Amino acid sequence: MKKIGFFAIVGRPNVGKSTLLNQILGEKIAIVSSKPQTTRNRILGIETRGENQFVFLDTPGIFQAKNSLGDYMVKTANSAMQDADAVILVADAGFAPGETETRILQSLKRSEIPAILALNKVDLYRREKLAKTISAYAATHDFAAVVPISAKKGKYIDELMAECEKFLHEDEWIFAEDMITDQTQRTLASEIIREKILRTVDREVPHGIAVVIEEFREEETVTHIRAEIFCEKASHKGILVGKGGETLKRIGSYAREDLEKLLGTQVYLDLWVKVKENWRDSQRGVTDFGYCAD
Ligand SMILES: Nc1nc2c(ncn2[C@@H]2O[C@H](COP(=O)(O)OP(=O)(O)O)[C@@H](O)[C@H]2O)c(=O)[nH]1
Numbered sequence: 037m038k039k040i041g042f043f044a045i046v047g048r049p050n051v052g053k054s055t056l057l058n059q060i061l062g063e064k065i066a067i068v069s070s071k072p073q074t075t076r077n078r079i080l081g082i083e084t085r086g087e088n089q090f091v092f093l094d095t096p097g098i099f100q101a102k103n104s105l106g107d108y109m110v111k112t113a114n115s116a117m118q119d120a121d122a123v124i125l126v127a128d129a130g131f132a133p134g135e136t137e138t139r140i141l142q143s144l145k146r147s148e149i150p151a152i153l154a155l156n157k158v159d160l161y162r163r164e165k166l167a168k169t170i171s172a173y174a175a176t177h178d179f180a181a182v183v184p185i186s187a188k189k190g191k192y193i194d195e196l197m198a199e200c201e202k203f204l205h206e207d208e209w210i211f212a213e214d215m216i217t218d219q220t221q222r223t224l225a226s227e228i229i230r231e232k233i234l235r236t237v238d239r240e241v242p243h244g245i246a247v248v249i250e251e252f253r254e255e256e257t258v259t260h261i262r263a264e265i266f267c268e269k270a271s272h273k274g275i276l277v278g279k280g281g282e283t284l285k286r287i288g289s290y291a292r293e294d295l296e297k298l299l300g301t302q303v304y305l306d307l308w309v310k311v312k313e314n315w316r317d318s319q320r321g322v323t324d325f326g327y328c329a330d
Pocket residue numbers: 048049050051052053054055056067068069070071072073074075097156157158159160185186187188189
């Protein structure tokens with residue numbers, strides 16, 4: 037009998053939601069960085085094991101939005117929660133529930149959606165610390181399960197999957213058995229480029245970046261990709277390009293390495309930097325770059 041279930045992965049920015057999804061799938065479909073608010077869209081990840089199809093929705097973290105892009109990101113996370121059979125709340129194993137977790141739990145209580153608590157980054161903490169965090173959470177909510185994990189090290193992921201399995205229901209699968217995401221190769225390519233920018237440049241620059249793929253042409257052994265990187269200020273453009281174009285070259289070569297792995301071909305990557313002032317503040321700018329609600 038075939039079974040399926042939907043799971044929204046939620047939590048504050050930077051707790052390891054995208055790392056967890058990649059680890060479950062064994063493939064990188066969600067970009068990861070040490071900077072908060074890396075994930076902007078809802079990302080679908082599909083894991084089919086035997087008769088079971090697990091559909092995961094990686095969401096942008098839930099936070100206090102400061103502009104139109106932020107609004108869009110928080111709405112995306114909230115709506116993913118409403119559609120789920122169960123929510124996986126990812127939280128840092130070293131901290132008691134804070135304002136964000138409390139807010140998420142209140143909304144789950146109201147809508148009566150079951151929650152699995154995944155306490156992540158256990159590799160960083162001692163056992164006593166983890167025990168304290170577990171009791172702090174247990175006192176605030178009646179979780180379907182509490183599973184300490186290390187998304188980065190791939191530890192206790194099977195335990196988490198076993199808890200998810202309890203929420204599957206008998207039904208036809210929605211996705212083909214070999215499908216792992218609904219994102220197109222173009223989208224994955226633009227996200228990879230954005231990840232390398234997040235990892236290469238600092239301060240406020242990467243948060244104002246949008247990457248648009250202008251050309252994606254596949255030949256037998258080579259893929260030609262031309263991408264435009266939009267930033268919010270001329271000074272940001274200077275930082276992205278760097279002295280003698282050195283920073284942009286570095287971003288390009290990191291991105292090319294991952295793109296070649298993703299596509300299984302050689303990649304010719306052509307990157308251009310453009311300025312579009314304050315696009316994140318306008319609804320128009322945000323939708324123009326593809327961040328539009330379903
Ligand atoms: N030490 C440790 N770091 C982790 C773990 N999981 C994720 N991280 C790191 O936490 C940061 C944020 O991860 P990311 O998946 O982008 O978080 P998201 O914003 O919740 O999607 C990255 O630097 C990850 O490498 C973990 O289990 N242990």
